[in-house]
Amino acid sequence: MTTTIIGFPRIGEHRELKFATEKYFRKEITEDEFKQITKDIRKKHWKEVEDAGIDIIPSNDFSLYDNTLDAAFLLNIVPKEIETIDLSNLDKYFALARGYQGEKGDIKALPMKKWFNTNYHYIVSKFTKDTNIKLTGTKIFDEFAEAKELGITSRPVIVGPFTLLKLSDYAEGLSAKDFAKDLTAAYKEIFTRLASFGAEWIQVDEPSLVKDLSPEDINLFKEIYSELLADKKLKVLLQTYFGDVRDIYSQLIDLDFDGIGLDLVEGPKNIELIKDNFPADKKLFAGIVNGKYIWKNNYQNSLATLEDLGVEDLVLTTSSSLLHVPYTSENEKFEPEVLEHFAFAKEKLKELKELEAILKGEGQEYLDQNKSLFAKERISKNQELATKIDGLTEADFTRLPAFAEREAIQKEVFKLPLLPTTTIGSFPQTKEVKQIRAKLKKGEVSQEEYDTFIGDQIKDWLNWQEEIGLDVLVHGEFERNDMVEYFGQNLSGYLFSQNGWVQSYGTRGVKPPIIWGDVVRERPITVKWSAYAQEQTDKIVKGMLTGPVTILNWSFPREDISLRESTLQIALAIQEEVLDLEKNGIRIIQIDEAALREKLPLRKSDWFKEYLDWAIPAFRLVHSKVDEKTQIHTHMCYSEFTDIIPAIDQLDADVISFEASRSNLDILDELKAKNFQTEVGPGVYDIHSPRIPSVEEITKTIHTILTKVPVEKVWVNPDCGLKTRGIPETRASLVNLTQAAKDVRKEY
Numbered sequence: 001m002t003t004t005i006i007g008f009p010r011i012g013e014h015r016e017l018k019f020a021t022e023k024y025f026r027k028e029i030t031e032d033e034f035k036q037i038t039k040d041i042r043k044k045h046w047k048e049v050e051d052a053g054i055d056i057i058p059s060n061d062f063s064l065y066d067n068t069l070d071a072a073f074l075l076n077i078v079p080k081e082i083e084t085i086d087l088s089n090l091d092k093y094f095a096l097a098r099g100y101q102g103e104k105g106d107i108k109a110l111p112m113k114k115w116f117n118t119n120y121h122y123i124v125s126k127f128t129k130d131t132n133i134k135l136t137g138t139k140i141f142d143e144f145a146e147a148k149e150l151g152i153t154s155r156p157v158i159v160g161p162f163t164l165l166k167l168s169d170y171a172e173g174l175s176a177k178d179f180a181k182d183l184t185a186a187y188k189e190i191f192t193r194l195a196s197f198g199a200e201w202i203q204v205d206e207p208s209l210v211k212d213l214s215p216e217d218i219n220l221f222k223e224i225y226s227e228l229l230a231d232k233k234l235k236v237l238l239q240t241y242f243g244d245v246r247d248i249y250s251q252l253i254d255l256d257f258d259g260i261g262l263d264l265v266e267g268p269k270n271i272e273l274i275k276d277n278f279p280a281d282k283k284l285f286a287g288i289v290n291g292k293y294i295w296k297n298n299y300q301n302s303l304a305t306l307e308d309l310g311v312e313d314l315v316l317t318t319s320s321s322l323l324h325v326p327y328t329s330e331n332e333k334f335e336p337e338v339l340e341h342f343a344f345a346k347e348k349l350k351e352l353k354e355l356e357a358i359l360k361g362e363g364q365e366y367l368d369q370n371k372s373l374f375a376k377e378r379i380s381k382n383q384e385l386a387t388k389i390d391g392l393t394e395a396d397f398t399r400l401p402a403f404a405e406r407e408a409i410q411k412e413v414f415k416l417p418l419l420p421t422t423t424i425g426s427f428p429q430t431k432e433v434k435q436i437r438a439k440l441k442k443g444e445v446s447q448e449e450y451d452t453f454i455g456d457q458i459k460d461w462l463n464w465q466e467e468i469g470l471d472v473l474v475h476g477e478f479e480r481n482d483m484v485e486y487f488g489q490n491l492s493g494y495l496f497s498q499n500g501w502v503q504s505y506g507t508r509g510v511k512p513p514i515i516w517g518d519v520v521r522e523r524p525i526t527v528k529w530s531a532y533a534q535e536q537t538d539k540i541v542k543g544m545l546t547g548p549v550t551i552l553n554w555s556f557p558r559e560d561i562s563l564r565e566s567t568l569q570i571a572l573a574i575q576e577e578v579l580d581l582e583k584n585g586i587r588i589i590q591i592d593e594a595a596l597r598e599k600l601p602l603r604k605s606d607w608f609k610e611y612l613d614w615a616i617p618a619f620r621l622v623h624s625k626v627d628e629k630t631q632i633h634t635h636m637c638y639s640e641f642t643d644i645i646p647a648i649d650q651l652d653a654d655v656i657s658f659e660a661s662r663s664n665l666d667i668l669d670e671l672k673a674k675n676f677q678t679e680v681g682p683g684v685y686d687i688h689s690p691r692i693p694s695v696e697e698i699t700k701t702i703h704t705i706l707t708k709v710p711v712e713k714v715w716v717n718p719d720c721g722l723k724t725r726g727i728p729e730t731r732a733s734l735v736n737l738t739q740a741a742k743d744v745r746k747e748y
C-alpha cells in the first residue's frame with residue numbers, strides 16, 4: 001500500500017502566486033523575477049507533500065493560469081493570430097487566458113468555463129482547420145526536471161486527450177474525431193520524452209469519463225488509448241474524479257493502463273463497479289479523502305468502503321485534486337473544538353498517512369481519536385426552523401400574478417426605454433477599497449470612517465452612471481468582500497476562515513464560508529446601503545442580493561444534513577431580506593444565482609430528482625411574496641445553462657442577465673427555440689478581460705441578439721460584475737455600451 005494525491009493547491013499558502021502574477025501584469029517585476037517566484041512556490045509545495053510522507057508526488061499540477069490551457073499550449077493548439085504576434089511565450093500564454101490589447105496587437109481572451117461541478121474555471125481551446133498539433137512546449141518536462149533536481153521523481157500530470165477534446169470548441173464542420181489521431185501522436189511523444197527523462201509514471205486526467213458517454217465517445221476513447229498505450233515506456237495512471245465511470249468501466253479495465261484512479265466520494269457507484277471485478281494486473285488508486293470539502297475524514301466509514309472494494313493492493317489518494325480546498329488550517333484562529341473538525345489540503349495529506357497506518361494495523365490511536373471526534377454532538381438543532389421548512393406549501397413557492405401579467409404591469413410602471421441599460425452590480429474593487437476594509441478589520445480605521453468612504457464611493461459612481469445615461473443604476477457593492485462571504489457574515493450558522501483561499505480562475509480566489517450550523521438571518525444585510533443609494537438619485541437603483549443556491553454552492557456545506565435543507569434555510573433568510581428591501585423603497589431587486597448550475601449533477605438522469613427539483617423552488621421561495629410592481633432580476637455567470645433553459649424560465653424571475661459574449665452568443669438560438677419568456681440581458685462584452693470593447697463591436701453584438709430575441713425582451717449590460725476590472729477600462733467600456741444601446745434604439 002502507498003499514498004499519493006491527484007494535485008496540490010498552487011495559489012500558495014499566502015496567495016504568493018496571485019500577488020506575483022498581478023505584479024508581473026502591472027510590470028512591477030520582470031519575467032525572470034516572476035519565474036523565480038513560481039519556481040520557489042513549486043519547491044515549497046513539493047517539499048510540503050514530501051515531508052508529509054506521501055509516496056508519489058505529482059508535478060505539472062502547477063499552472064500559471066489553467067491546466068487545460070497548459071495542455072493546449074504545450075501542443076500548439078492555439079489561434080493563428082497568437083503564433084505571429086510579437087510577444088514572449090509567457091505573454092502569449094497570458095494573452096490567450098486574459099486577452100491582450102496593446103502596441104503589439106489585439107487578442108481576445110479564449111472562453112472560460114466552469115470546471116465540472118466546481119468553482120474553478122478552465123480555458124476553452126478551439127480546434128480549426130488551421131490547428132497544427134505539435135509538441136512545441138516544454139512545461140511538463142521542465143517541471144519534471146525541476147522536481148528531479150530536488151531529489152523527487154515525480155509523476156507528471158496532464159489533462160488527457162479525451163477530456164481535452166471533449167472540453168474544446170470546434171470550427172464549423174469539424175469535430176473531436178478529426179483531431180484524435182494527431183493528438184494521440186503528440187501525447188505519445190510526451191510519454192516517450194518523459195520516459196527518456198526518467199519518469200516512471202504519468203497521470204492522465206480524464207474527468208470527462210464521469211459524464212454520460214455515447215457509444216461514439218467510448219469508441220473515441222478506445223481509439224485514442226489503444227494507440228497511446230501501445231509499447232509505452234512508462235506506467236500510465238488513468239485518473240478520473242467528480243463522479244463514477246459506469247459507462248466505460250468494462251472497457252477501462254481491458255485497456256493497458258497500469259493504474260486506474262477512481263473517486264470513491266462523489267462516485268459511490270464506482271464502489272459497485274470495482275467490487276470483485278478489478279484486474280489483478282493494475283493498481284487501484286482509491287480516492288477516499290475528499291478533495292473538495294474541508295471536513296475531517298470519517299475513518300470508520302472510509303475503512304468500511306475500502307474493505308468493501310475487495311482489492312488488496314491499493315494506492316490511497318484524494319477524490320479529486322486538492323486545488324479545490326485551502327492550503328492549511330494551521331493559520332486559522334478557530335476554537336480547538338471547531339478546528340478539530342477541519343482538514344484543508346495539508347491536513348488531508350496527514351489523513352492519507354493515518355488511514356494507511358490504520359490499514360497496515362499500525363494506527364489504532366488514530367482510529368480511536370477519529371471515532372471519538374465523530375461521536376461528539378457538534379451543534380444543536382434549530383427546531384423552529386425545521387418546523388417552518390416542513391410547513392412550506394406550494395403557495396410559498398408561487399409568485400402571483402403570473403409572469404405575462406406582471407411584465408405588462410411593470411412596463412407601465414417603470415417606463416424604461418427600449419433596450420434598457422444596466423450593469424450587473426459591482427464596480428471596481430480597487431486597492432483603496434480593499435485596503436480600507438483590511439484596515440477596518442485590523443482596527444486601524446473606525447466603522448464611521450469606513451462607512452463614509454463607502455458612502456462616498458457609492459455617491460461618486462451613482463453620479464457617474466447618471467452622467468453617462470445608464471437606465472437602471474447600481475450602488476457598486478463596495479462594502480462587500482465577496483458576494484457570498486458578505487452574506488454569510490450576516491447569517492447565523494456560518495464560520496469564516498482567515499486565509500482559506502481557493503483558486504477560482506487565474507489569480508482570482510475565493511474564501512468560501514463554512515456552513516457550521518442551522519442558518520438564520522441575524523440582521524438586515526443590504527438594506528442600509530441600498531436605501532442610501534436610492535436616496536441619492538431619482539433614477540432606479542437595483543437592490544443586489546445573492547441567491548440561496550449560489551450561497552450554498554459557494555460555501556463549504558454541511559455533511560450532516562441535505563443540501564436541499566441547507567438551501568431552504570438560506571432561502572428563508574434571503575426572503576426576509578427581499579421583503580425588507582421592498583419595504584424600504586427598492587423597486588428592482590436582483591437576486592444573483594451566478595452558481596445555479598454548479599452542483600447540477602454531471603449525469604442527466606440525476607438532474608431533476610437530485611438537484612433542480614429543490615434548487616429551482618429554493619429561488620422561487622425567495623421572491624414569491626413580493627408585489628407585482630417589484631421587478632425581480634437574476635444573474636447567472638457563463639451561459640452554461642443552454643441545456644436547462646426551461647428550468648431557468650421556471651425560476652420565474654422578471655429579467656435575467658448572463659454571460660454570452662465570450663461564448664459567441666451560442667445560447668441565443670436555444671432561447672429562441674425554447675420560447676424563453678423571461679426578459680434577458682445577454683452580456684454584450686466580456687468583463688473577465690481588461691480589453692475595452694468598441695461601440696461598433698457592442699452594436700454588432702446587440703444586433704446579433706436582436707435577430708434571436710424580440711426587442712421588447714432585451715436588456716443591454718456587461719456579462720458580469722466589474723469588481724475585478726480597473727476604473728479606466730470600466731468607464732470606457734460602459735460609455736461605449738450606453739452609446740451603442742442609444743444608437744440601436746434609434747433604429748426602432
Ligand SMILES: Nc1nc2c(c(=O)[nH]1)N[C@@H](CNc1ccc(C(=O)N[C@@H](CCC(=O)N[C@@H](CCC(=O)N[C@@H](CCC(=O)O)C(=O)O)C(=O)O)C(=O)O)cc1)CN2
Pocket residue numbers: 119429431434435437438480481482483484485504505507508509510511554594637723724
Ligand atoms: N465566491 C465567488 N465565486 C465566484 C465569483 C465570485 O464573485 N465569488 N465570481 C465568478 C468568477 N470568480 C471570481 C472569484 C474571485 C474574484 C475576486 O475578485 N476575488 C478577489 C478576492 C475578493 C475578496 O474576498 N476580497 C477581500 C479580501 C481582499 C484582500 O485580499 N485583502 C488584502 C489586503 C488588501 C490589498 O492590499 O489588496 C489582504 O487581506 O491581504 C476583501 O475585499 O475584503 C481576489 O482574488 O483578489 C472574482 C471572480 C465565479 N465564482
Ligand SMILES: [Zn+2]
Pocket residue numbers: 424594635636637638719720721
Ligand atoms: Zn456573474
